[in-house]
Amino acid sequence: MTPDLMEAGAKALADYRAKVAEAGASGDRGAAYGRLLTAGQPDFAHGVALYLEGITVSFDGFKALNSLNLSVNVGELRCIIGPNGAGKTTMMDVITGKTRPDLGTASFGSNIDLLRLRESEIAQIGIGRKFQKPTVYEQLSVFENLELALKADRRVRAGLLHRLTGAQLDRIGEILTLIHLLPQAQRTAGLLSHGQKQWLEIGMLLMQDPKLLLLDEPVAGMTDEETERTAELFLSLEGRHSLVVVEHDMKFVGELTQGWKKVTVLHEGSVLAEGTLAEVQANEKVVEVYLGR
Numbered sequence: 475m476t477p478d479l480m481e482a483g484a485k486a487l488a489d490y491r492a493k494v495a496e497a498g499a500s501g502d503r504g505a506a507y508g509r510l511l512t513a514g515q516p517d518f519a520h521g522v523a524l525y526l527e528g529i530t531v532s533f534d535g536f537k538a539l540n541s542l543n544l545s546v547n548v549g550e551l552r553c554i555i556g557p558n559g560a561g562k563t564t565m566m567d568v569i570t571g572k573t574r575p576d577l578g579t580a581s582f583g584s585n586i587d588l589l590r591l592r593e594s595e596i597a598q599i600g601i602g603r604k605f606q607k608p609t610v611y612e613q614l615s616v617f618e619n620l621e622l623a624l625k626a627d628r629r630v631r632a633g634l635l636h637r638l639t640g641a642q643l644d645r646i647g648e649i650l651t652l653i654h655l656l657p658q659a660q661r662t663a664g665l666l667s668h669g670q671k672q673w674l675e676i677g678m679l680l681m682q683d684p685k686l687l688l689l690d691e692p693v694a695g696m697t698d699e700e701t702e703r704t705a706e707l708f709l710s711l712e713g714r715h716s717l718v719v720v721e722h723d724m725k726f727v728g729e730l731t732q733g734w735k736k737v738t739v740l741h742e743g744s745v746l747a748e749g750t751l752a753e754v755q756a757n758e759k760v761v762e763v764y765l766g767r
């Protein structure tokens with residue numbers, strides 16, 4: 475994080491603590507602010523970034539998620555695979571507050587109860603989500619898209635017309651390099667290839683420095699070369715961020731997991747198997763419901 479962001483964050487926290495102290499004296503309001511204070515400070519000391527237990531989501535009696543358990547470590551890159559309708563996107567909807575489960579618990583770090591937060595609060599505390607379809611501002615340049623993403627971060631508290639500081643310009647430069655779009659910085663986003671738009675959207679998420687990134691079918695529609703570059707990008711993010719990547723492209727999953735990382739297979743709303751890609755590919759149940767078809 476840049477010094478500017480840290481300073482803005484420190485100021486926001488100080489304002490916040492003042493609010494909590496003020497509210498603490500007045501019963502119910504204090505409890506409400508207390509909840510928000512917890513929301514502002516995920517605790518990753520135990521090494522767990524995301525923890526889901528017994529998550530069940532029903533749509534008209536049909537269980538899209540059925541007592542789902544999942545634990546993702548800080549800095550881990552976890553791939554999730556599974557047949558259409560397994561509940562992968564619904565799981566992301568639960569983590570980001572878009573869908574409320576009927577049952578279960580979901581926490582971020584060891585202390586944040588995600589099920590008590592609104593979607594906007596969840597984004598704010600450091601969970602970024604990439605949907606399948608790229609959503610960038612087509613009329614604006616690549617640079618302007620990243621600038622907007624930076625200014626949308628409430629921790630920065632700069633108006634849209636506020637000039638960028640040197641540190642913010644550096645941060646945009648860093649992200650442009652990371653997402654391979656530095657030569658296209660002034661290009662109108664609408665003119666980028668599908669893959670480049672996907673990278674731009676990932677760059678926009680990264681501007682907010684999320685602790686956990688959820689990526690739903692990020693390489694769908696990409697060329698082979700774009701897919702390979704995306705794998706390199708995700709591998710470079712691993713460690714600094716936790717990543718949950720949902721994909722059907724097994725070659726891509728193989729590149730990300732490098733033979734040793736854990737893959738989770740979802741089926742009918744629950745975990746069917748977990749292990750290395752080779753292990754789950756050799757699992758008879760997995761072959762039957764997914765890979766063998």
Ligand SMILES: Nc1ncnc2c1ncn2[C@@H]1O[C@H](COP(=O)(O)OP(=O)(O)OP(=O)(O)O)[C@@H](O)[C@H]1O
Nearest residue numbers: 533534537538556557558559560561562563564565
């Ligand atoms: N809002 C909804 N209302 C009713 N049913 C839903 C809703 N959202 C999802 N479902 C159903 O829940 C199940 C899980 O869907 P989900 O989109 O999570 O699957 P998925 O694993 O992401 O599949 P895919 O690989 O096709 O993206 C599906 O049967 C789907 O039809």
Ligand SMILES: [Mg+2]
Nearest residue numbers: 562563564690
């Ligand atoms: Mg899906």
